[in-house]
Amino acid sequence: MTTHTNSRAGAATENASARAPGARYVYDLSEGDAGMRALLGGKGAGVAEMRRIGLPVPDGFTVTTAACVAAMEDDGAWPGGLWDEIRTHLAALERRTGRILGAAERPLLVSVRSGAVVSMPGMMDTVLNLGMSDQAARGLAAESDDPRFAWDTYRRFVQMYGTVVEGVPGQAFEDELTALKDRRGVRRDAELTADDLRELVATFRGVVRRNTGHDLPTEPHEQLRRAVDAVFGSWNSPRARVYRELNDIPDDLGTAVNVMQMVFGNKGDTSATGVCFTRNPATGARERYGEFLLDAQGEDVVAGIRTPLRLPELESVLPGVYTQLLETMDRLEQHYQDMQDIEFTIDDGTLYLLQVRTGKRTAAAALKVARDLVAEGAIDRRTALRRIDPAQLDQLLHPTLDPDQAPAPLTHGLNASPGAAVGALVFDADTAAERGGAGEDVVLVRWETTPDDIHGVAAAQGVLTAHGGMTSHAAVVARGMGKPCVAGAGELRIDAAARTVTVGDTVLTEADTVTVDGTTGYVYPGALPLVPPQVTDDFSTVLGWADDVRRLGVRANADTGEDAARARELGAEGVGLCRTEHMFLAADRLPVVRRMIMADDAAERQAALDELLPVQQADFEEIFRAMTGLPVAVRLIDPPLHEFLPDLVEQSLLVQRLETDGEADGAPGELERARTLLAHVRRLSEANPMLGTRGVRLSLLYPEIGVMQTRAIVRAALAVRGRGLDPRVEIMVPLVGYAEELRRMREIVVATADEELAAAGAADLDYRVGTMIELPRAALTAGEIAEHADFFSFGTNDLTQTTVGISRDDAEGSFLAAYLEAGVVRTNPFASLDADGVGELVRIGVERGLRTRPGLETGVCGEHGGDPASIALLDELGVDYVSCSPYRVPVARLAAAQARLDGTPGRE
Numbered sequence: 001m002t003t004h005t006n007s008r009a010g011a012a013t014e015n016a017s018a019r020a021p022g023a024r025y026v027y028d029l030s031e032g033d034a035g036m037r038a039l040l041g042g043k044g045a046g047v048a049e050m051r052r053i054g055l056p057v058p059d060g061f062t063v064t065t066a067a068c069v070a071a072m073e074d075d076g077a078w079p080g081g082l083w084d085e086i087r088t089h090l091a092a093l094e095r096r097t098g099r100i101l102g103a104a105e106r107p108l109l110v111s112v113r114s115g116a117v118v119s120m121p122g123m124m125d126t127v128l129n130l131g132m133s134d135q136a137a138r139g140l141a142a143e144s145d146d147p148r149f150a151w152d153t154y155r156r157f158v159q160m161y162g163t164v165v166e167g168v169p170g171q172a173f174e175d176e177l178t179a180l181k182d183r184r185g186v187r188r189d190a191e192l193t194a195d196d197l198r199e200l201v202a203t204f205r206g207v208v209r210r211n212t213g214h215d216l217p218t219e220p221h222e223q224l225r226r227a228v229d230a231v232f233g234s235w236n237s238p239r240a241r242v243y244r245e246l247n248d249i250p251d252d253l254g255t256a257v258n259v260m261q262m263v264f265g266n267k268g269d270t271s272a273t274g275v276c277f278t279r280n281p282a283t284g285a286r287e288r289y290g291e292f293l294l295d296a297q298g299e300d301v302v303a304g305i306r307t308p309l310r311l312p313e314l315e316s317v318l319p320g321v322y323t324q325l326l327e328t329m330d331r332l333e334q335h336y337q338d339m340q341d342i343e344f345t346i347d348d349g350t351l352y353l354l355q356v357r358t359g360k361r362t363a364a365a366a367l368k369v370a371r372d373l374v375a376e377g378a379i380d381r382r383t384a385l386r387r388i389d390p391a392q393l394d395q396l397l398h399p400t401l402d403p404d405q406a407p408a409p410l411t412h413g414l415n416a417s418p419g420a421a422v423g424a425l426v427f428d429a430d431t432a433a434e435r436g437g438a439g440e441d442v443v444l445v446r447w448e449t450t451p452d453d454i455h456g457v458a459a460a461q462g463v464l465t466a467h468g469g470m471t472s473h474a475a476v477v478a479r480g481m482g483k484p485c486v487a488g489a490g491e492l493r494i495d496a497a498a499r500t501v502t503v504g505d506t507v508l509t510e511a512d513t514v515t516v517d518g519t520t521g522y523v524y525p526g527a528l529p530l531v532p533p534q535v536t537d538d539f540s541t542v543l544g545w546a547d548d549v550r551r552l553g554v555r556a557n558a559d560t561g562e563d564a565a566r567a568r569e570l571g572a573e574g575v576g577l578c579r580t581e582h583m584f585l586a587a588d589r590l591p592v593v594r595r596m597i598m599a600d601d602a603a604e605r606q607a608a609l610d611e612l613l614p615v616q617q618a619d620f621e622e623i624f625r626a627m628t629g630l631p632v633a634v635r636l637i638d639p640p641l642h643e644f645l646p647d648l649v650e651q652s653l654l655v656q657r658l659e660t661d662g663e664a665d666g667a668p669g670e671l672e673r674a675r676t677l678l679a680h681v682r683r684l685s686e687a688n689p690m691l692g693t694r695g696v697r698l699s700l701l702y703p704e705i706g707v708m709q710t711r712a713i714v715r716a717a718l719a720v721r722g723r724g725l726d727p728r729v730e731i732m733v734p735l736v737g738y739a740e741e742l743r744r745m746r747e748i749v750v751a752t753a754d755e756e757l758a759a760a761g762a763a764d765l766d767y768r769v770g771t772m773i774e775l776p777r778a779a780l781t782a783g784e785i786a787e788h789a790d791f792f793s794f795g796t797n798d799l800t801q802t803t804v805g806i807s808r809d810d811a812e813g814s815f816l817a818a819y820l821e822a823g824v825v826r827t828n829p830f831a832s833l834d835a836d837g838v839g840e841l842v843r844i845g846v847e848r849g850l851r852t853r854p855g856l857e858t859g860v861c862g863e864h865g866g867d868p869a870s871i872a873l874l875d876e877l878g879v880d881y882v883s884c885s886p887y888r889v890p891v892a893r894l895a896a897a898q899a900r901l902d903g904t905p906g907r908e
Contacts, residue, residue, distance in 0.1 A: 015077040025067040026085045028092065029060050029260075034336075039064045041115030041256030046356040053335060055328060057353050059096055060110070060260030061089040065117060068232045068254030076233070083225060090224070090259070097261055102131035102220030107139045109153070109262040112227040114234060114255045119357050121476050123243045123454070124255055125164040125234035127227045128297055129157035129262055133218040137201075141194075149267050151197035152189075156266075156297060158204040158216060161223065165230040168211040176203050190295055224259070231257045239454045246458055246481070248869075251823075260354075263347040266297050270318065272346040273297055276311055276325070278333040281341075281361040281479055282418055284368025284538075288312065288326065290342075291469045297345075307488050308469045321351050332356055337378045338387065339369050362418060362479050363395035367538040381545045382901055388542065390868040390895040395419070395482030396539060397570075397887045399530030401517045407524060410514065411503045413465070413489030415521035416475035421462025421484040422515045422527045425508055427499050429456025436460050443516055445501055447494050449477070457483060462516040464523060466492040484518030535569065543571055543890055546897035552871065553881030554892045555631070557861060559583065561622025564632075567886035571893050574630035574728070575623060576793060576883020577861035580709055581637050583619045584612075584644060593644045598680045602704070609708040616709065620716030624727040628720070633730040633793060633861075633883075634713050635772065636706055636745075640686060640694040648685050651678045690801070695735025695772075696745050703748050710752040714767070718760050729767035732793055737775045739784040746788050772861070774798035779845035786852040794842050794879070796862030796870075800829050803838050830863065833870035843877045859883055868895035875899035 032040050032048030040048060044062035051057045063086060070079040094100050099108035109131040114124035132140075132154045141150035162168040177189070180200055186192065192200070208216045217223055234240060235255045244251060265273030276290025290311035315322040325344065328351070332340045341359035345352050361369065370384035379387075401420040423441035426432045429452065432444045436459030444460040446453065448467040457463055457477055462484040468475065469488055478485035493502040501508050506525070508514070515528040555576035556567030564575055584593045589612065596608035623632055645651075655678050658671040686692035699706040710731065717727040731749050736742045746769050757763050771788075773779055774795035782792070801808055806816070808830050819825045833839050842860070849856045859881040864870035866888030874882060875896060884892050 013077050014080050014083060015074050023066070023079065024085075025064050025070075025079065025082050026089045027062050027064065028089060029057070029062065032062065038117055039066060039256075041065055041117055041258070042119050042357050043113060043115030043355050044256045044258050045115075047258065047260070047354070049335075050332070050353050050356055053331075055331070055353055056351055058261040058263050059093060060258060061086075061093060062115070063228060063257040063259070065254040065256045068235060068256070069252065071229075071232055072235070072252075072254060076229075078229075086224070086228065086259075087221070093259075093261065099261075101224070102133055102136045102218075104135040104139045106143055107131060107136040109136070109140075109157075110224070110259050111262055112224065112231055113258045113260070114231045115258050116235075116249075116255045117253045118247075118249045119360070120240060120243050120247075120249070121360065122450075123234075123240040124237065125231050127157075127160050127164050127230070129153050130161070130223050130227055131220040132157040133220070136220075144267065146267065148194035148197060149264070151194050151201060152192075152266055153264065155197050155200045155204055158201055158208065161227065162204065162208045162211075162216060164234075165223075165226050166208055166212050166216070168208055172207050172211065173204055176200070176207060228257050228259070231255065239452050242455045242458070246454070263345045263350075263352045263354075264297070265293070265345040265347065266295050267348050268295055270346070270349045271295060272314070272318070274308070274311065274314075274344055274346075276329060276342050276344065277339060277359045278329045278342070279339040279359070279361075279365070279369055281339070281359050281365055282415070284339075284361065284365035284372070286372060288329070292344075292346075307467060307490065318346060318349065321346050321349065324351050328353065334378075337373065339365075360476060360479060363392040363482060364418065364536070364538070366392060367396075367536070367542045371538050371541055382549070384542065385546055385549065385894065385897050386901055388894060390891045390898065392482065393890045393894060394887065396536075397533050397890070399532055400519065401515065401528060402531045407528075409522040410506065410525045411489050411491045412520075412522045413486040414469060414475070415517075415519055416469075416487040417463075417478040417483060417485035418519040419462075419482065419484040420515060420517050420519070420528075420530055421460075422513065422530070423461040424513050425501065425510055426456075426460070427494070427496050427501075427510070429453035431510075432456035433459045443514055445492070445494065447496075457481065462518065463487075464489060464492070464514070464516055466490060466494055478518070484516050486516050486518055486521050486523055489521075489523060539890070543893050546894045547571070548897075549900050550893065550896035551900055552875050552879065552892075552896035553859075554889055554896060555633075555859065555861075555881055555883040556886045556889055557865075557883055558623060558626075558886060560619070561626050563886050564623045564626035567889055568626060568630070570886060570889040572630075572886065572889045573881070575627055575632040575634075576859050576865070576881065577732075578620075578623060578632060578634045579638065580616065580634060581639055581643075583616055584637075589615060590644065594677075596705075597644060597684070598676070605702070606704055609704055613708050613712050613715075616712035617716045617719070620713055621720055624716055624720040624729075625723075625725060628725040628727065631728040631730050633732045633770070633791075633859075634709075635732040635734050636696075636699055636709050636749075638695050638734040640684065640689045640692055640698065643689075645681045645684065646677065648678075648681050651681050654678075690798075690807070696733050696741045697735065699733070699745055699748070700741065706745065706748050707752045710749050711756055714753045714756040714765070717765060717767070718756075718762055721762075721765065727765075729765070730791065731767060731769050732791075733769070733771045734795070735774060735798070736771045736785060737777045739781065739788060742771050742785055742788045770857075772798075773842075773845050774802070776803050776841055779841040781848075782845040783848035783852045786849040786856055789849070789853070789856070791857040791859070792845065792849050793883070794845065794858070794860045794862070796833060796838060796842070796860055796864045797830065799841065799862070800834060800838050803841060804829055804834065827869075832867050833864045833873055835873050839873050839877065842874070842879065846878050857881075866892050868898070871895040872899040872902065 029048045029051050033052050034045050034049035037045040040062045047057050099106050101108045109129050112127040112130055137150045137154045141147040159173040163170045205216050265271045272292045272294045273296050274292025280287050280289045288311050291308035293308045339359040341357050343355040366388050373379045374384050423443040425445050426442045432442050433455045436442050441461045443462045444456050445464040448465050463478050465487045475487050491503050499510050513527045515524040553573050555574040556572035557577040558564040558567050558575045559579050559582040592608050592611050596605050599605035655674045717729045720727045733745045749769050768790035770791035772793050772795040846858050857880050860879055861883040865882035866884030882892055
């Protein structure tokens with residue numbers, strides 16, 4: 001027999017020595033408020049605050065995050081006295097309610113729910129209806145005069161407790177439920193009778209026994225103790241850890257546990273459960289948004305087990321409760337001055353609020369809500385800017401579907417999360433994670449996603465589900481990640497075993513591609529063309545507020561005129577990095593570059609460079625035109641020359657094949673050409689090319705390359721100025737480690753530029769010559785280097801590699817992931833700037849450069865320039881600007897404003 005037990009079940013031992021003197025770990029809801037979030041978790045603090053302001057919430061108490069943290073730190077052992085403290089608060093709850101947990105008459109039932117400090121929807125565990133047993137079920141049936149309600153509540157408890165606490169696979173219960181409905185000839189759970197449900201309870205208890213080897217406990221205090229421990233343990237479940245990693249939530253916060261009196265949404269047609277938002281979380285529109293289910297419990301809605309009704313339909317069913325709910329929604333939004341996400345239950349016509357939290361929303365909704373709340377006078381602009389996650393803005397810059405190009409849809413569902421996604425179908429989260437992680441575009445299609453699917457959702461381009469509504473797990477998580485999602489597409493018939501989905505007569509497999517339009521809810525066969533995103537008024541307005549606040553300038557990394565134009569549209573204030581070598585890789589240029597590399601003498605090399613000069617000039621003209629009036633920093637060639645030649649192994653194999661098989665049809669001389677090319681590849685190959693002949697070293701060995709590039713830059717600027725535009729030229733020398741390197745290279749650049757200007761009679765064209773600081777020695781000797789530099793640009797990608805001694809290409813696929821998992825390093829140093837190491841070198845470089853040359857402009861042009869955490873550090877270090885990819889420019893603009901709002905000093 002295979003058992004599936006929860007490793008923490010029954011592990012709630014206590015360690016008296018672990019309890020700090022005077023420590024308190026449990027609070028009644030009446031003792032809390034919104035300011036106690038760090039201790040009570042978001043759910044506990046929210047419910048306590050609603051109770052404090054007079055809204056209807058069930059009674060209960062909260063076990064604090066501190067208790068969970070103490071248990072985590074002691075290998076799961078509870079701090080001494082915690083169980084006694086819980087029992088004391090339980091006894092007080094029993095006195096207040098006049099009920100006893102699990103009693104035979106008027107039994108008290110409770111929910112046991114997690115509550116993280118930072119909202120993690122669906123990622124941790126919940127147990128409802130705790131305290132149920134045979135005697136409690138009989139007592140509940142007698143009190144309610146509704147045996148069906150009592151046994152429905154009991155079967156729900158056994159299923160949830162068995163899954164969460166005992167570790168029984170949830171599908172084992174679902175299979176038995178489906179089998180019973182088949183035997184009875186019914187489709188809906190609500191069609192099962194009280195006798196059917198009593199039989200199902202016995203069946204479910206047998207499922208627990210078969211999978212664990214023991215009976216489900218019926219003693220209510222044992223149930224409670226083990227459930228609290230299971231909720232503690234769910235903090236470190238795989239899905240919770242993935243969610244925290246994706247959202248940069250610390251692992252050491254722990255979760256609170258909320259124990260609250262059960263109120264029941266499954267008492268018939270006068271009862272319901274639902275989730276609502278005070279504004280539309282997809283668009284931000286000020287409208288009622290939500291869903292509910294009659295005769296159901298809360299997990300039914302968020303788990304997507306049934307497709308719910310839209311919130312306005314509640315008015316026709318329970319009009320008085322609907323009016324009360326609308327008034328409550330308005331009151332909570334006014335109280336928190338932000339869009340709220342509210343979970344509610346209607347128990348036989350009485351409204352109860354179970355949770356309130358700031359609603360997760362799309363980036364478009366975040367901008368609209370912020371702008372509207374400012375217009376309504378609820379908050380000021382600075383508060384609005386603080387509330388928007390800079391990284392979320394990336395969602396707005398993804399392509400959308402062109403409605404004029406769409407064929408007949410395959411099917412449709414609920415437009416749960418906007419945007420368009422194209423990808424191959426995959427039917428499970430592991431496959432989505434594997435294929436998506438390998439760079440393939442995939443769409444995850446599921447009957448309904450569960451919290452355990454979080455890693456697959458993160459790797460997929462979009463999500464498609466057959467069941468669930470707008471507030472289901474799939475919808476909420478997809479919106480938070482900016483993933484397009486169509487939920488509740490009821491026509492889908494998914495066969496997970498066969499890995500097929502059927503819609504009518506159409507059968508799709510993992511070999512098929514679909515297009516998902518989360519904005520309209522339509523799903524299309526094949527890959528449809530997408531259109532670039534459009535900048536909205538909300539986007540422009542809110543980013544304008546950010547520009548009024550920030551100190552840091554924001555430029556873009558752009559190698560083409562198209563990239564530069566797009567960056568300018570998104571608010572870039574210039575180009576901080578134009579990589580000239582990328583221009584060499586075009587198919588029509590690479591042969592010329594190779595002739596230059598393989599030249600046998602200077603004259604042959606110069607001939608190739610002369611051929612490259614006009615095409616480089618044309619490229620620079622496009623960029624200067626797009627950025628007229630704004631600075632453009634053009635980096636001279638950086639990578640080693642062998643990168644423009646074939647791979648050594650591939651070229652060796654080609655020569656070997658030609659020597660073995662003879663030359664190909666009608667290609668005389670092919671073998672000799674292949675051998676010549678191989679010789680050059682071998683000559684230029686280096687054991688560690690990233691630290692070899694590249695950057696300024698290459699230009700000093702072959703100064704004619706730098707001369708050609710300088711001529712192209714200056715001629716492009718003159719040509720653009722001749723059309724009435726205003727080019728702002730900056731020439732950047734890479735990989736400088738010694739001041740003498742820059743001095744010599746500057747002489748070459750200035751002599752060439754001045755020669756071009758003199759020949760054109762344009763001595764008044766200003767240009768600046770600077771350098772990249774991407775070696776530790778350059779940062780440490782920045783004072784000497786600054787004598788020959790008009791500006792510094794810190795190349796933090798290479799500076800991280802050379803400081804930490806990590807090859808990015810190698811480390812991210814090997815030990816770095818293990819280091820992150822084990823906590824050896826807190827963050828990937830290539831994603832967020834290493835503050836203590838690389839950040840310290842930046843600080844030294846800025847300070848020493850300014851000491852030599854007051855007013856020296858400094859920037860950062862690595863990928864860190866688009867990372868909010870790095871931007872906050874760079875603002876503090878006094879850097880003047882950051883440069884990032886065009887689509888990260890809005891992120892950088894907002895993050896730079898938030899750095900100012902957080903009060904970092906920086907350099908004014």
